Amino acid sequence: MFNGHPRFWGYITSSATPIGALADFLASAINQNTGAFILSPLATEIEAQTIRGLAELIGFPRTCGGLLVSGGNVANFVCFLAARQAKANWDIKHEGLSANRPRLTVYVSQATHTWINKASELFGMGADSVRWIETDANQQINIDALERQILADRDKGVLPFMIVGTAGTVGVGAVDPLPEIAALCKQYGLWFHVNGAYGAPAACLPEVSEKYLKAARCKP
Ligand SMILES: Cc1ncc(COP(=O)(O)O)c(C=O)c1O
Missing domain, CATH: 3.40.640.10 (Type I PLP-dependent aspartate aminotransferase-like (Major domain))
Structure with a gap:
C-alpha cells in the first residue's frame, strides 16, 4: 500500500515521517534492551520523556504513568x-x-x-x-x-x-x-x-x- 499518497484513505496508518525513519534506524543500529532501567537508562528516560510529552499533548497531567508497548x-x-x-x-x-x-x-x-x-x-x-x-x-x-x-x-x-x-x-x-x-x-x-x-x-x-x-x- 502507498500509505503516503494524499488520496490514501484506506486505513489508519499514515504516511511515514523522515524523523521516524531516522529514529527507527538509530534504534535498530544500537538495539537496546529496554526491559529495565539498568539495562538501558537512556532509552528508559526517552520512554518516560515521550510519555510526559504525549500526556501534555492530550491534556493529561505530566505526572501520570505510562508505558510504550508494541501497539x-x-x-x-x-x-x-x-x-x-x-x-x-x-x-x-x-x-x-x-x-x-x-x-x-x-x-x-x-x-x-x-x-x-x-x-x-x-x-x-x-x-x-x-x-x-x-x-x-x-x-x-x-x-x-x-x-x-x-x-x-x-x-x-x-x-x-x-x-x-x-x-x-x-x-x-x-x-x-x-x-x-x-x-x-x-x-x-x-x-x-x-x-x-x-x-x-x-x-x-x-x-x-x-x-x-x-x-x-x-x-x-
Ligand atoms: C480502536 C482500535 N483498537 C485497537 C487497535 C489495535 O491496534 P494494533 O493493530 O496496533 O495492535 C486498533 C487498530 O486498528 C484500533 O483501531
Missing part, C-alpha cells in the same frame, strides 16, 4: 489486566480465576475492536465475560442499555469490573459518550478504560470539547 492490542491488554487486578475483590494475581469466585464481567459497545475478544480469551476469563452493549445510530454505546446490563448482572451475583469507552471506533471513528461512562464507573465502582488507539490524538485539537477532555483526564 494498540497490547496497550489494551495491559490496561485490561490492571483493571482486573484493581477491581477483583480477591488476590487474583496469586489465586487466579476459579469456580469459587464470582465471574468478572466487562462492558463494551458492539463497535469495540477485537482486542477485547483476545483479552478475555487469552487471560482465561472466557468470551462470555464480555457484555456487548448495543450502539445507537451514531455507533456510540447506548448508556441506558449499559446501565440496565450492569444492574442485571449485579442481581445475578456476577462481578462487573470494567467499562470500555472507545475514543475512535475502528469502523467509523465514533467516540463513545465518555463523560456518561465515567459517571457510571464512579457510581458502580468500576474501572474506566478508554481505548484511544485510533482517536486519542484528537484530544489535542482545540476544537475538541472540554467535556471530553475532562472525562478522559486521570487524577494527578
Whole structure:
C-alpha cells in the first residue's frame, strides 16, 4: 500500500515521517534492551520523556504513568489486566480465576475492536465475560442499555469490573459518550478504560470539547 499518497484513505496508518525513519534506524543500529532501567537508562528516560510529552499533548497531567508497548492490542491488554487486578475483590494475581469466585464481567459497545475478544480469551476469563452493549445510530454505546446490563448482572451475583469507552471506533471513528461512562464507573465502582488507539490524538485539537477532555483526564 502507498500509505503516503494524499488520496490514501484506506486505513489508519499514515504516511511515514523522515524523523521516524531516522529514529527507527538509530534504534535498530544500537538495539537496546529496554526491559529495565539498568539495562538501558537512556532509552528508559526517552520512554518516560515521550510519555510526559504525549500526556501534555492530550491534556493529561505530566505526572501520570505510562508505558510504550508494541501497539494498540497490547496497550489494551495491559490496561485490561490492571483493571482486573484493581477491581477483583480477591488476590487474583496469586489465586487466579476459579469456580469459587464470582465471574468478572466487562462492558463494551458492539463497535469495540477485537482486542477485547483476545483479552478475555487469552487471560482465561472466557468470551462470555464480555457484555456487548448495543450502539445507537451514531455507533456510540447506548448508556441506558449499559446501565440496565450492569444492574442485571449485579442481581445475578456476577462481578462487573470494567467499562470500555472507545475514543475512535475502528469502523467509523465514533467516540463513545465518555463523560456518561465515567459517571457510571464512579457510581458502580468500576474501572474506566478508554481505548484511544485510533482517536486519542484528537484530544489535542482545540476544537475538541472540554467535556471530553475532562472525562478522559486521570487524577494527578
Ligand atoms: C480502536 C482500535 N483498537 C485497537 C487497535 C489495535 O491496534 P494494533 O493493530 O496496533 O495492535 C486498533 C487498530 O486498528 C484500533 O483501531
